[in-house]
Amino acid sequence: MKYKNEIKIQFPSHSENEAFSRTAVAAFAAQLDPTVEELTEIKTAISEAVSNAIIHAYDEAQNGIVTVEVKSTEDRKIVMIVSDEGIGIGDIEKAKEPLYTSKAGEERSGMGFTVMESFTDRLEITSKPGEGTKVTMIKQLDLLV
Amino acid sequence: MKYKNEIKIQFPSHSENEAFSRTAVAAFAAQLDPTVEELTEIKTAISEAVSNAIIHAYDEAQNGIVTVEVKSTEDRKIVMIVSDEGIGIGDIEKAKEPLYTSKAGEERSGMGFTVMESFTDRLEITSKPGEGTKVTMIKQLDLLV
Amino acid sequence: MKITSEITKNSLIVRLEGELDHHSAAEVREKIDQTIGTSERKNLIFSFQGVSFMDSAGIGVVMGRYNKMKEMGGIVIVSECNDYAKRILEMSGIFTIAPYCDTVEQAMKICSETWSHEE
Amino acid sequence: MKITSEITKNSLIVRLEGELDHHSAAEVREKIDQTIGTSERKNLIFSFQGVSFMDSAGIGVVMGRYNKMKEMGGIVIVSECNDYAKRILEMSGIFTIAPYCDTVEQAMKICSETWSHEE
Ligand SMILES: Nc1ncnc2c1ncn2[C@@H]1O[C@H](COP(=O)(O)OP(=O)(O)O)[C@@H](O)[C@H]1O
Ligand SMILES: Nc1ncnc2c1ncn2[C@@H]1O[C@H](COP(=O)(O)OP(=O)(O)O)[C@@H](O)[C@H]1O
Numbered sequence: 001m002k003y004k005n006e007i008k009i010q011f012p013s014h015s016e017n018e019a020f021s022r023t024a025v026a027a028f029a030a031q032l033d034p035t036v037e038e039l040t041e042i043k044t045a046i047s048e049a050v051s052n053a054i055i056h057a058y059d060e061a062q063n064g065i066v067t068v069e070v071k072s073t074e075d076r077k078i079v080m081i082v083s084d085e086g087i088g089i090g091d092i093e094k095a096k097e098p099l100y101t102s103k104a105g106e107e108r109s110g111m112g113f114t115v116m117e118s119f120t121d122r123l124e125i126t127s128k129p130g131e132g133t134k135v136t137m138i139k140q141l142d143l144l145v
Numbered sequence: 146m147k148y149k150n151e152i153k154i155q156f157p158s159h160s161e162n163e164a165f166s167r168t169a170v171a172a173f174a175a176q177l178d179p180t181v182e183e184l185t186e187i188k189t190a191i192s193e194a195v196s197n198a199i200i201h202a203y204d205e206a207q208n209g210i211v212t213v214e215v216k217s218t219e220d221r222k223i224v225m226i227v228s229d230e231g232i233g234i235g236d237i238e239k240a241k242e243p244l245y246t247s248k249a250g251e252e253r254s255g256m257g258f259t260v261m262e263s264f265t266d267r268l269e270i271t272s273k274p275g276e277g278t279k280v281t282m283i284k285q286l287d288l289l290v
Numbered sequence: 291m292k293i294t295s296e297i298t299k300n301s302l303i304v305r306l307e308g309e310l311d312h313h314s315a316a317e318v319r320e321k322i323d324q325t326i327g328t329s330e331r332k333n334l335i336f337s338f339q340g341v342s343f344m345d346s347a348g349i350g351v352v353m354g355r356y357n358k359m360k361e362m363g364g365i366v367i368v369s370e371c372n373d374y375a376k377r378i379l380e381m382s383g384i385f386t387i388a389p390y391c392d393t394v395e396q397a398m399k400i401c402s403e404t405w406s407h408e409e
Numbered sequence: 410m411k412i413t414s415e416i417t418k419n420s421l422i423v424r425l426e427g428e429l430d431h432h433s434a435a436e437v438r439e440k441i442d443q444t445i446g447t448s449e450r451k452n453l454i455f456s457f458q459g460v461s462f463m464d465s466a467g468i469g470v471v472m473g474r475y476n477k478m479k480e481m482g483g484i485v486i487v488s489e490c491n492d493y494a495k496r497i498l499e500m501s502g503i504f505t506i507a508p509y510c511d512t513v514e515q516a517m518k519i520c521s522e523t524w525s526h527e528e
Contacts, residue, residue, distance in 0.1 A: 007165065012151040017150070019172070039197070048346060053282070054312065098382075111381060112346050126212035163432050167462075189463075189464050243500070256501045257465050259465075260497060263500065
């Protein structure tokens with residue numbers, strides 16, 4: 001894919017950076033003049049993926065690095081890649097199941113991946129236990145007609 | 146210096162990323178609960194430094210990479226580092242003079258560094274012609290009393 | 291996140307304001323649980339009217355309070371969500387156990403009926 | 410950036426709305442210069458009331474228009490800046506050649522006086 005513009009953001013796995021990351025991504029996505037609904041969906045999807053890196057990949061330790069890359073295409077696609085170098089996911093199919101969570105005690109609902117899937121057009125997860133996880137989401141914005 | 150939190154942002158030298166970069170930095174700075182005035186000063190200083198990288202370092206070609214790093218300290222300092230791998234600055238003292246610009250024909254005012262100096266507490270420029278420029282700004286936010 | 295609570299005859303009303311994510315959920319949880327303890331009310335009504343952003347952390351907040359109130363023999367009602375918050379809560383099926391009302395007033399009515407019925 | 414212009418007897422009034430930086434300055438410049446050409450007015454009044462963000466690119470926009478109007482024997486007046494925009498414009502000394510007025514009305518008065526004087 002050829003990209004029109006792209007940004008890369010990196011930050012340590014502090015939970016206060018969840019808000020930072022979704023605002024930064026929204027500021028980038030604003031270049032494509034999305035609808036309010038599309039912008040909310042993008043912010044929510046990013047928030048889920050970044051929270052997962054902080055909570056699951058690094059187990060709430062604050063010394064992991066989270067990387068968020070966002071790219072835009074001429075035909076109004078937004079590609080979002082959230083990656084970490086944390087514990088990784090053993091069974092990706094299970095992780096994607098609605099309501100499945102490995103941290104029920106901490107009031108996680110197991111709906112993160114379901115929300116990401118519902119708010120974007122495509123979700124791809126690659127992961128290696130012990131090495132990290134990369135979540136790629138693609139969202140097609142409305143074509144301006 | 147020990148940092149409380151820090152972020153790194155990278156993007157190509159498209160002028161539309163000026164707005165993105167200052168909004169992203171403002172979203173990070175918001176974690177320290179700055180005054181509206183402080184936030185405006187931070188956004189303006191970042192906008193000047195990022196614009197300079199786009200206009201001068203890469204001469205408006207859109208294929209350069211601009212890097213913005215922002216760090217916060219426990220005692221409410223914000224450290225902002227904007228760097229490029231562009232043409233560099235030969236005479237830094239001259240570049241800092243109010244009203245000096247190498248691009249008068251394009252309606253640059255030569256006030257960029259003066260604004261950065263006035264809106265932050267410390268400005269440091271290091272540069273090597275042909276290799277790039279690094280602009281470091283430190284701003285002490287009001288201590289909450 | 292701003293959390294305001296109001297105690298009525300039959301219920302505790304908790305109004306949330308701001309962005310509800312994993313980061314803010316920790317504080318929200320703690321403050322609500324404190325208020326549940328001191329209020330001595332069995333029923334909890336959430337108003338999400340002031341919630342400007344919410345992700346799936348919001349589901350966890352409702353689910354956790356549901357478990358707490360259930361232990362005490364009470365119920366949880368969710369109200370005044372914007373479309374996005376409602377869509378996310380709906381996905382999880384949480385409204386089958388913590389029902390949704392458009393307004394706090396409707397929720398209060400349900401709480402008082404439940405209460406009278408129990409007496 | 411939104412640019413609205415109004416033509417009065419003696420002057421062209423240009424109102425800017427949005428964020429004025431190096432990126433948006435290119436468009437602002439082009440649109441104003443077009444309007445200067447068609448309006449056939451010698452005096453230009455800027456209103457910065459709607460400018461929510463401005464960096465030193467704003468100085469260049471005023472400076473460039475000043476040079477253009479001066480060639481035609483006219484003047485530029487800047488008005489209705491917020492504190493930050495004013496502070497930045499002030500730093501450059503631009504108000505010594507393109508004076509500042511609090512309101513567009515005051516600026517119009519100056520333009521009409523200048524005009525009468527010239528006649
Ligand atoms: N970045 C990650 N690193 C490691 N494990 C992850 C990551 N993201 C998700 N997981 C695993 O997938 C499960 C499901 O994730 P999700 O659907 O977001 O629900 P929740 O975050 O509420 O647990 C998590 O409980 C966790 O075990
Ligand atoms: N990142 C940079 N790379 C190369 N040259 C730069 C850079 N930043 C500033 N300069 C030089 O310093 C001069 C003064 O910069 P500044 O005070 O910001 O004014 P202006 O941007 O209006 O020219 C510029 O005209 C340019 O020659």
